[in-house]
Amino acid sequence: MVVLKIRDQDNEKRTPLHAAAYLGDAEILELLILSGARVNAKDNKWLTPLHRAVASCSEEAVQVLLKHSADVNARDKNWQTPLHIAAANKAVRCAEALVPLLSNVNVSDRAGRTALHHAAFSGHQEMVRLLLSRGANINAFDKKDRRAIHWAAYMGHIEVVKLLASHGSEVSCKDKKAYTPLHSAASSGMISVVKYLLDLRVDSIHC
Template sequence: MKRVWGFGREKGLSPLGSASGLQRQGRGVRQENNRTDNLLLGYHVRDRDLRKIHKAACVGNVAQVQQILLLGENGVDDRDKMNRTALHLACANGHPEVVTLLVERKCHLNLCDHEKRTALMKAVQCQEEECVNILLENGADPNIRDVSGNTALHYAAFGDNISIIEKLLLYNANTEARNKDNFTPLLVAVNENKQQIVEVLGEKAANIHAEDKLKRTAFMLAVNYDATNVVRLLLQQGIDPFPHDVYGWATDEYANIKGFNL
Protein backbone atom coordinates (compact mmCIF):
# COMPACT_ATOMS: atom_id res chain seq x y z
CA MET A 1 0.00 0.00 0.00
CA LYS A 2 1.34 3.40 -0.91
CA ARG A 3 1.93 5.83 1.91
CA VAL A 4 -0.16 9.01 1.97
CA TRP A 5 1.39 12.22 3.25
CA GLY A 6 -0.23 15.52 4.06
CA PHE A 7 -3.94 14.85 3.73
CA GLY A 8 -6.38 16.25 6.24
CA ARG A 9 -4.33 19.10 7.65
CA GLU A 10 -5.86 20.71 10.70
CA LYS A 11 -7.77 23.85 9.79
CA GLY A 12 -5.99 27.07 10.72
CA LEU A 13 -2.54 25.54 11.12
CA SER A 14 0.28 25.75 8.67
CA PRO A 15 1.22 22.31 7.30
CA LEU A 16 4.77 23.63 7.25
CA GLY A 17 4.69 23.45 11.03
CA SER A 18 7.49 24.40 13.38
CA ALA A 19 10.10 22.71 11.20
CA SER A 20 9.83 25.59 8.75
CA GLY A 21 9.28 28.26 11.38
CA LEU A 22 6.36 29.94 9.63
CA GLN A 23 3.65 29.68 12.30
CA ARG A 24 0.95 32.31 12.44
CA GLN A 25 0.59 33.71 15.98
CA GLY A 26 -1.25 36.46 17.83
CA ARG A 27 -0.24 40.10 17.92
CA GLY A 28 -0.18 42.67 20.70
CA VAL A 29 1.69 43.95 23.71
CA ARG A 30 0.43 43.78 27.27
CA GLN A 31 1.77 44.67 30.69
CA GLU A 32 1.51 42.11 33.47
CA ASN A 33 3.19 42.05 36.88
CA ASN A 34 5.66 44.75 35.87
CA ARG A 35 6.83 42.91 32.81
CA THR A 36 6.17 43.28 29.11
CA ASP A 37 4.67 40.23 27.43
CA ASN A 38 4.97 40.75 23.69
CA LEU A 39 3.34 37.90 21.83
CA LEU A 40 3.86 39.49 18.45
CA LEU A 41 4.74 36.69 16.05
CA GLY A 42 7.22 34.79 18.13
CA TYR A 43 8.79 37.50 20.30
CA HIS A 44 7.97 36.93 23.94
CA VAL A 45 9.58 39.89 25.67
CA ARG A 46 10.23 40.19 29.41
CA ASP A 47 11.82 43.12 31.17
CA ARG A 48 14.52 40.98 32.74
CA ASP A 49 15.73 39.94 29.27
CA LEU A 50 16.19 43.52 28.08
CA ARG A 51 18.58 46.41 28.40
CA LYS A 52 17.36 49.99 28.50
CA ILE A 53 17.62 50.50 24.77
CA HIS A 54 15.58 47.36 24.05
CA LYS A 55 12.78 48.44 26.38
CA ALA A 56 12.63 51.87 24.76
CA ALA A 57 12.71 50.44 21.21
CA CYS A 58 10.01 47.90 22.03
CA VAL A 59 7.51 50.62 22.98
CA GLY A 60 8.63 53.09 20.30
CA ASN A 61 10.11 55.74 22.60
CA VAL A 62 12.33 57.58 20.14
CA ALA A 63 13.47 60.27 22.57
CA GLN A 64 14.52 57.71 25.14
CA VAL A 65 16.41 55.62 22.58
CA GLN A 66 18.23 58.76 21.47
CA GLN A 67 19.09 59.74 25.03
CA ILE A 68 20.38 56.25 25.86
CA LEU A 69 22.66 56.36 22.83
CA LEU A 70 23.87 59.91 23.55
CA LEU A 71 24.73 59.03 27.15
CA GLY A 72 26.41 55.81 26.08
CA GLU A 73 24.25 53.70 28.39
CA ASN A 74 23.86 51.12 25.64
CA GLY A 75 25.31 50.68 22.18
CA VAL A 76 23.19 50.74 19.06
CA ASP A 77 23.84 47.03 18.40
CA ASP A 78 23.72 45.74 21.98
CA ARG A 79 21.95 42.38 22.33
CA ASP A 80 19.35 41.23 24.83
CA LYS A 81 19.31 37.74 26.33
CA MET A 82 17.65 36.37 23.19
CA ASN A 83 20.34 37.93 20.97
CA ARG A 84 17.93 40.58 19.67
CA THR A 85 19.00 44.14 18.94
CA ALA A 86 16.89 47.24 19.43
CA LEU A 87 16.34 47.13 15.66
CA HIS A 88 14.74 43.68 15.89
CA LEU A 89 12.31 44.85 18.56
CA ALA A 90 11.46 48.13 16.84
CA CYS A 91 10.70 46.28 13.60
CA ALA A 92 8.64 43.54 15.26
CA ASN A 93 6.54 46.15 17.03
CA GLY A 94 6.17 48.50 14.08
CA HIS A 95 8.07 51.60 15.20
CA PRO A 96 9.53 53.11 11.99
CA GLU A 97 10.69 56.30 13.78
CA VAL A 98 12.90 54.20 16.04
CA VAL A 99 14.11 52.18 13.05
CA THR A 100 15.04 55.41 11.25
CA LEU A 101 16.97 56.67 14.28
CA LEU A 102 18.87 53.39 14.67
CA VAL A 103 19.74 53.37 10.96
CA GLU A 104 20.96 56.97 11.20
CA ARG A 105 23.15 55.93 14.12
CA LYS A 106 24.74 53.30 11.85
CA CYS A 107 23.32 50.15 13.40
CA HIS A 108 24.19 46.88 11.66
CA LEU A 109 21.14 45.94 9.61
CA ASN A 110 21.81 42.22 9.16
CA LEU A 111 22.48 41.01 12.70
CA CYS A 112 20.54 37.88 13.65
CA ASP A 113 18.58 36.96 16.76
CA HIS A 114 18.67 33.56 18.51
CA GLU A 115 16.69 32.02 15.62
CA LYS A 116 19.04 33.62 13.07
CA ARG A 117 16.32 36.03 11.97
CA THR A 118 17.24 39.52 10.87
CA ALA A 119 15.28 42.65 11.67
CA LEU A 120 14.04 42.58 8.06
CA MET A 121 12.62 39.10 8.57
CA LYS A 122 10.79 40.27 11.68
CA ALA A 123 9.43 43.34 9.91
CA VAL A 124 8.17 41.15 7.06
CA GLN A 125 6.80 38.48 9.38
CA CYS A 126 4.89 41.11 11.36
CA GLN A 127 3.71 42.87 8.17
CA GLU A 128 5.33 46.17 9.16
CA GLU A 129 5.70 47.57 5.66
CA GLU A 130 7.17 50.94 6.57
CA CYS A 131 9.93 49.26 8.55
CA VAL A 132 10.55 46.87 5.64
CA ASN A 133 10.96 49.81 3.27
CA ILE A 134 13.42 51.63 5.52
CA LEU A 135 15.58 48.55 5.93
CA LEU A 136 15.68 47.64 2.24
CA GLU A 137 16.33 51.21 1.14
CA ASN A 138 19.31 51.33 3.50
CA GLY A 139 20.89 48.08 2.35
CA ALA A 140 19.39 45.24 4.40
CA ASP A 141 20.04 41.84 2.82
CA PRO A 142 16.77 40.07 1.86
CA ASN A 143 18.46 36.72 1.22
CA ILE A 144 19.81 35.79 4.65
CA ARG A 145 18.39 32.48 5.91
CA ASP A 146 17.14 31.81 9.42
CA VAL A 147 17.57 28.64 11.46
CA SER A 148 14.87 26.94 9.37
CA GLY A 149 16.30 28.10 6.07
CA ASN A 150 13.62 30.73 5.47
CA THR A 151 14.38 34.08 3.87
CA ALA A 152 12.39 37.28 4.16
CA LEU A 153 10.58 36.30 0.95
CA HIS A 154 9.39 33.04 2.53
CA TYR A 155 7.84 35.06 5.34
CA ALA A 156 6.31 37.47 2.86
CA ALA A 157 4.81 34.58 0.88
CA PHE A 158 3.20 33.34 4.10
CA GLY A 159 1.63 36.76 4.69
CA ASP A 160 -0.92 38.83 2.83
CA ASN A 161 0.91 41.99 1.77
CA ILE A 162 1.57 42.07 -1.96
CA SER A 163 3.48 45.35 -1.79
CA ILE A 164 6.00 43.82 0.63
CA ILE A 165 6.51 40.98 -1.86
CA GLU A 166 7.05 43.47 -4.66
CA LYS A 167 9.47 45.53 -2.57
CA LEU A 168 11.56 42.47 -1.71
CA LEU A 169 11.67 41.45 -5.37
CA LEU A 170 12.71 44.99 -6.33
CA TYR A 171 15.70 44.54 -4.02
CA ASN A 172 16.65 41.20 -5.57
CA ALA A 173 15.12 38.75 -3.14
CA ASN A 174 15.84 35.24 -4.41
CA THR A 175 12.64 33.57 -5.64
CA GLU A 176 14.34 30.17 -5.64
CA ALA A 177 15.68 30.14 -2.07
CA ARG A 178 14.76 26.90 -0.30
CA ASN A 179 14.12 26.31 3.37
CA LYS A 180 14.82 23.07 5.22
CA ASP A 181 11.62 21.52 3.84
CA ASN A 182 12.82 22.48 0.34
CA PHE A 183 10.00 25.00 0.04
CA THR A 184 10.58 27.98 -2.22
CA PRO A 185 8.55 31.13 -1.55
CA LEU A 186 6.24 30.06 -4.39
CA LEU A 187 5.57 26.70 -2.73
CA VAL A 188 4.82 28.52 0.52
CA ALA A 189 2.32 30.75 -1.27
CA VAL A 190 0.65 27.77 -2.97
CA ASN A 191 0.57 25.88 0.30
CA GLU A 192 -1.23 28.83 1.91
CA ASN A 193 -3.58 29.30 -1.09
CA LYS A 194 -2.33 32.84 -1.76
CA GLN A 195 -3.35 33.25 -5.38
CA GLN A 196 -2.21 36.86 -5.78
CA ILE A 197 1.21 36.07 -4.37
CA VAL A 198 1.51 33.05 -6.68
CA GLU A 199 0.68 35.35 -9.59
CA VAL A 200 3.26 37.96 -8.58
CA LEU A 201 6.00 35.37 -8.09
CA GLY A 202 5.08 33.69 -11.37
CA GLU A 203 5.37 37.02 -13.17
CA LYS A 204 8.87 37.34 -11.73
CA ALA A 205 9.84 33.98 -13.27
CA ALA A 206 9.69 31.93 -10.07
CA ASN A 207 10.06 28.24 -10.92
CA ILE A 208 6.54 26.76 -10.93
CA HIS A 209 8.03 23.26 -11.26
CA ALA A 210 9.89 23.41 -7.92
CA GLU A 211 9.44 20.40 -5.62
CA ASP A 212 9.57 20.14 -1.84
CA LYS A 213 11.61 17.48 0.00
CA LEU A 214 8.82 14.94 -0.67
CA LYS A 215 8.93 15.80 -4.40
CA ARG A 216 5.50 17.41 -4.19
CA THR A 217 5.06 20.11 -6.80
CA ALA A 218 3.12 23.35 -6.48
CA PHE A 219 0.34 21.64 -8.43
CA MET A 220 0.14 18.75 -5.97
CA LEU A 221 0.02 21.13 -3.02
CA ALA A 222 -2.72 23.20 -4.62
CA VAL A 223 -4.80 20.08 -5.39
CA ASN A 224 -4.21 18.64 -1.93
CA TYR A 225 -5.51 21.78 -0.24
CA ASP A 226 -8.43 22.40 -2.61
CA ALA A 227 -6.93 25.64 -3.91
CA THR A 228 -9.06 25.71 -7.06
CA ASN A 229 -7.98 29.14 -8.29
CA VAL A 230 -4.30 28.34 -7.77
CA VAL A 231 -4.73 25.03 -9.64
CA ARG A 232 -6.27 26.89 -12.55
CA LEU A 233 -3.51 29.51 -12.49
CA LEU A 234 -0.72 26.90 -12.47
CA LEU A 235 -2.30 25.07 -15.38
CA GLN A 236 -2.47 28.34 -17.32
CA GLN A 237 1.24 28.85 -16.61
CA GLY A 238 2.07 25.44 -18.07
CA ILE A 239 2.85 23.33 -15.02
CA ASP A 240 3.13 19.55 -15.49
CA PRO A 241 -0.10 18.07 -14.06
CA PHE A 242 1.20 14.49 -13.93
CA PRO A 243 4.31 14.29 -11.70
CA HIS A 244 4.84 11.74 -8.90
CA ASP A 245 5.93 12.43 -5.34
CA VAL A 246 8.54 10.49 -3.37
CA TYR A 247 5.95 7.84 -2.46
CA GLY A 248 4.89 7.32 -6.07
CA TRP A 249 1.63 9.24 -5.78
CA ALA A 250 0.54 11.13 -8.88
CA THR A 251 -1.46 14.36 -8.88
CA ASP A 252 -4.64 12.61 -10.04
CA GLU A 253 -4.39 10.29 -7.01
CA TYR A 254 -4.15 13.32 -4.72
CA ALA A 255 -7.20 14.71 -6.51
CA ASN A 256 -9.21 11.50 -6.23
CA ILE A 257 -8.62 11.17 -2.50
CA LYS A 258 -9.60 14.80 -1.95
CA GLY A 259 -12.62 14.56 -4.24
CA PHE A 260 -11.05 17.24 -6.42
CA ASN A 261 -12.25 17.35 -10.03
CA LEU A 262 -9.30 18.08 -12.29
Protein backbone atom coordinates (compact mmCIF):
# COMPACT_ATOMS: atom_id res chain seq x y z
CA MET A 1 0.00 0.00 0.00
CA VAL A 2 1.30 3.46 -0.93
CA VAL A 3 1.39 5.88 1.97
CA LEU A 4 1.15 9.56 1.05
CA LYS A 5 3.02 11.97 3.29
CA ILE A 6 1.89 15.55 3.82
CA ARG A 7 5.50 16.72 3.58
CA ASP A 8 6.44 14.81 0.42
CA GLN A 9 8.54 16.81 -2.04
CA ASP A 10 8.66 16.68 -5.81
CA ASN A 11 11.85 16.82 -7.90
CA GLU A 12 12.20 20.54 -7.16
CA LYS A 13 11.59 20.04 -3.43
CA ARG A 14 8.12 21.56 -3.61
CA THR A 15 5.55 20.26 -1.16
CA PRO A 16 1.77 20.01 -1.66
CA LEU A 17 1.60 23.27 0.30
CA HIS A 18 3.72 24.97 -2.36
CA ALA A 19 1.35 23.64 -5.02
CA ALA A 20 -1.73 24.99 -3.24
CA ALA A 21 -0.01 28.33 -2.63
CA TYR A 22 0.88 28.58 -6.32
CA LEU A 23 -2.84 28.38 -7.10
CA GLY A 24 -3.72 30.73 -4.26
CA ASP A 25 -6.15 28.17 -2.85
CA ALA A 26 -6.76 29.29 0.73
CA GLU A 27 -9.05 26.37 1.59
CA ILE A 28 -6.53 23.70 0.58
CA LEU A 29 -3.73 25.61 2.32
CA GLU A 30 -5.69 25.58 5.57
CA LEU A 31 -6.44 21.87 5.22
CA LEU A 32 -2.81 20.96 4.52
CA ILE A 33 -1.46 23.07 7.38
CA LEU A 34 -3.93 21.57 9.85
CA SER A 35 -2.81 18.16 8.60
CA GLY A 36 0.81 18.89 9.47
CA ALA A 37 2.31 20.64 6.44
CA ARG A 38 5.38 22.78 7.17
CA VAL A 39 4.41 26.41 6.62
CA ASN A 40 7.96 27.59 5.94
CA ALA A 41 9.20 24.71 3.79
CA LYS A 42 11.62 25.79 1.05
CA ASP A 43 11.94 24.36 -2.44
CA ASN A 44 15.19 24.12 -4.38
CA LYS A 45 14.98 27.84 -5.19
CA TRP A 46 14.40 28.53 -1.48
CA LEU A 47 10.88 29.72 -2.23
CA THR A 48 8.40 29.25 0.59
CA PRO A 49 4.64 28.78 0.22
CA LEU A 50 4.30 32.46 1.17
CA HIS A 51 6.46 33.48 -1.80
CA ARG A 52 4.22 31.33 -4.01
CA ALA A 53 0.97 32.66 -2.56
CA VAL A 54 2.07 36.26 -3.03
CA ALA A 55 3.01 35.52 -6.65
CA SER A 56 -0.52 34.18 -7.16
CA CYS A 57 -1.85 37.56 -5.93
CA SER A 58 -4.20 35.78 -3.54
CA GLU A 59 -4.71 37.86 -0.41
CA GLU A 60 -6.79 35.05 1.12
CA ALA A 61 -3.98 32.53 0.68
CA VAL A 62 -1.47 34.98 2.13
CA GLN A 63 -3.69 35.61 5.16
CA VAL A 64 -3.98 31.87 5.84
CA LEU A 65 -0.21 31.45 5.77
CA LEU A 66 0.37 34.51 7.95
CA LYS A 67 -2.17 33.22 10.46
CA HIS A 68 -0.03 30.10 10.76
CA SER A 69 3.22 32.03 11.30
CA ALA A 70 4.65 32.10 7.78
CA ASP A 71 8.02 33.87 7.75
CA VAL A 72 7.55 37.29 6.13
CA ASN A 73 11.33 37.77 6.00
CA ALA A 74 12.11 34.49 4.21
CA ARG A 75 14.54 34.89 1.31
CA ASP A 76 14.85 32.83 -1.83
CA LYS A 77 18.14 32.16 -3.65
CA ASN A 78 17.95 35.64 -5.16
CA TRP A 79 17.54 37.02 -1.62
CA GLN A 80 14.03 38.13 -2.48
CA THR A 81 11.44 38.32 0.28
CA PRO A 82 7.69 37.92 -0.22
CA LEU A 83 7.48 41.73 -0.41
CA HIS A 84 9.85 41.76 -3.40
CA ILE A 85 7.60 39.19 -5.06
CA ALA A 86 4.48 41.21 -4.27
CA ALA A 87 6.01 44.37 -5.75
CA ALA A 88 7.12 42.58 -8.91
CA ASN A 89 3.69 40.99 -9.41
CA LYS A 90 1.55 44.06 -8.62
CA ALA A 91 0.02 42.20 -5.65
CA VAL A 92 -0.97 45.29 -3.68
CA ARG A 93 -3.43 43.61 -1.32
CA CYS A 94 -0.79 41.01 -0.46
CA ALA A 95 1.78 43.74 0.15
CA GLU A 96 -0.67 45.52 2.45
CA ALA A 97 -0.90 42.33 4.52
CA LEU A 98 2.89 41.94 4.67
CA VAL A 99 4.09 45.48 5.34
CA PRO A 100 2.72 45.86 8.91
CA LEU A 101 4.69 42.75 9.89
CA LEU A 102 7.99 44.07 8.53
CA SER A 103 10.51 46.19 10.40
CA ASN A 104 12.09 47.39 7.15
CA VAL A 105 10.64 47.73 3.64
CA ASN A 106 14.05 48.64 2.21
CA VAL A 107 15.61 45.18 2.28
CA SER A 108 17.56 44.56 -0.92
CA ASP A 109 17.83 41.38 -2.96
CA ARG A 110 21.00 39.86 -4.43
CA ALA A 111 21.01 42.52 -7.18
CA GLY A 112 20.67 45.25 -4.56
CA ARG A 113 17.08 46.03 -5.52
CA THR A 114 14.42 46.91 -3.00
CA ALA A 115 10.71 46.30 -3.34
CA LEU A 116 10.42 49.86 -4.67
CA HIS A 117 12.81 49.03 -7.52
CA HIS A 118 10.59 46.09 -8.46
CA ALA A 119 7.40 48.15 -8.21
CA ALA A 120 8.91 50.86 -10.42
CA PHE A 121 10.06 48.29 -12.96
CA SER A 122 6.57 46.76 -13.13
CA GLY A 123 5.00 50.22 -13.41
CA HIS A 124 2.39 49.83 -10.70
CA GLN A 125 1.51 53.23 -9.25
CA GLU A 126 -0.57 51.92 -6.36
CA MET A 127 2.27 49.68 -5.20
CA VAL A 128 4.77 52.53 -5.47
CA ARG A 129 2.47 54.77 -3.42
CA LEU A 130 2.02 52.07 -0.78
CA LEU A 131 5.75 51.52 -0.40
CA LEU A 132 6.52 55.24 -0.25
CA SER A 133 3.84 55.71 2.41
CA ARG A 134 5.48 52.98 4.49
CA GLY A 135 8.96 54.45 4.41
CA ALA A 136 10.53 53.13 1.23
CA ASN A 137 13.78 54.93 0.42
CA ILE A 138 13.03 56.66 -2.87
CA ASN A 139 16.72 57.09 -3.70
CA ALA A 140 17.91 53.61 -2.72
CA PHE A 141 20.29 52.27 -5.36
CA ASP A 142 20.99 48.74 -6.53
CA LYS A 143 24.39 47.17 -7.25
CA LYS A 144 24.57 49.10 -10.52
CA ASP A 145 23.71 52.32 -8.66
CA ARG A 146 20.31 52.47 -10.33
CA ARG A 147 17.42 54.09 -8.49
CA ALA A 148 13.78 53.18 -8.88
CA ILE A 149 13.36 56.11 -11.27
CA HIS A 150 16.01 54.64 -13.59
CA TRP A 151 13.93 51.49 -13.96
CA ALA A 152 10.62 53.31 -14.36
CA ALA A 153 12.17 55.52 -17.04
CA TYR A 154 13.76 52.58 -18.86
CA MET A 155 10.45 50.71 -18.96
CA GLY A 156 8.53 53.80 -20.07
CA HIS A 157 6.26 53.99 -17.03
CA ILE A 158 5.65 57.72 -17.32
CA GLU A 159 3.14 57.98 -14.46
CA VAL A 160 5.49 56.19 -12.09
CA VAL A 161 8.34 58.47 -13.18
CA LYS A 162 6.12 61.48 -12.43
CA LEU A 163 5.11 60.01 -9.08
CA LEU A 164 8.70 59.36 -8.04
CA ALA A 165 9.81 62.81 -9.19
CA SER A 166 6.98 64.46 -7.26
CA HIS A 167 8.11 62.64 -4.11
CA GLY A 168 11.66 63.90 -4.37
CA SER A 169 13.46 61.33 -6.47
CA GLU A 170 16.74 62.64 -7.88
CA VAL A 171 15.95 62.97 -11.59
CA SER A 172 19.59 63.69 -12.44
CA CYS A 173 21.05 60.76 -10.47
CA LYS A 174 23.65 58.62 -12.23
CA ASP A 175 24.32 54.90 -12.15
CA LYS A 176 27.75 53.26 -12.41
CA LYS A 177 27.83 53.96 -16.15
CA ALA A 178 26.92 57.60 -15.44
CA TYR A 179 23.48 56.95 -16.94
CA THR A 180 20.74 59.29 -15.75
CA PRO A 181 17.03 58.44 -15.97
CA LEU A 182 17.06 60.46 -19.20
CA HIS A 183 19.72 58.12 -20.60
CA SER A 184 17.60 55.16 -19.51
CA ALA A 185 14.47 56.43 -21.24
CA ALA A 186 16.33 57.44 -24.39
CA SER A 187 18.14 54.10 -24.65
CA SER A 188 14.84 52.20 -24.67
CA GLY A 189 12.94 54.56 -26.96
CA MET A 190 10.53 55.86 -24.32
CA ILE A 191 9.74 59.23 -25.87
CA SER A 192 7.02 60.28 -23.42
CA VAL A 193 9.45 59.87 -20.52
CA VAL A 194 12.19 61.67 -22.46
CA LYS A 195 9.86 64.62 -23.09
CA TYR A 196 8.82 64.75 -19.45
CA LEU A 197 12.39 64.67 -18.14
CA LEU A 198 13.46 67.31 -20.64
CA ASP A 199 10.60 69.52 -19.45
CA LEU A 200 11.79 69.08 -15.87
CA ARG A 201 15.28 70.10 -16.93
CA VAL A 202 13.96 73.24 -18.65
CA ASP A 203 11.88 74.12 -15.58
CA SER A 204 14.92 73.74 -13.31
CA ILE A 205 17.02 75.96 -15.57
CA HIS A 206 14.45 78.74 -15.30
CA CYS A 207 13.99 78.47 -11.53
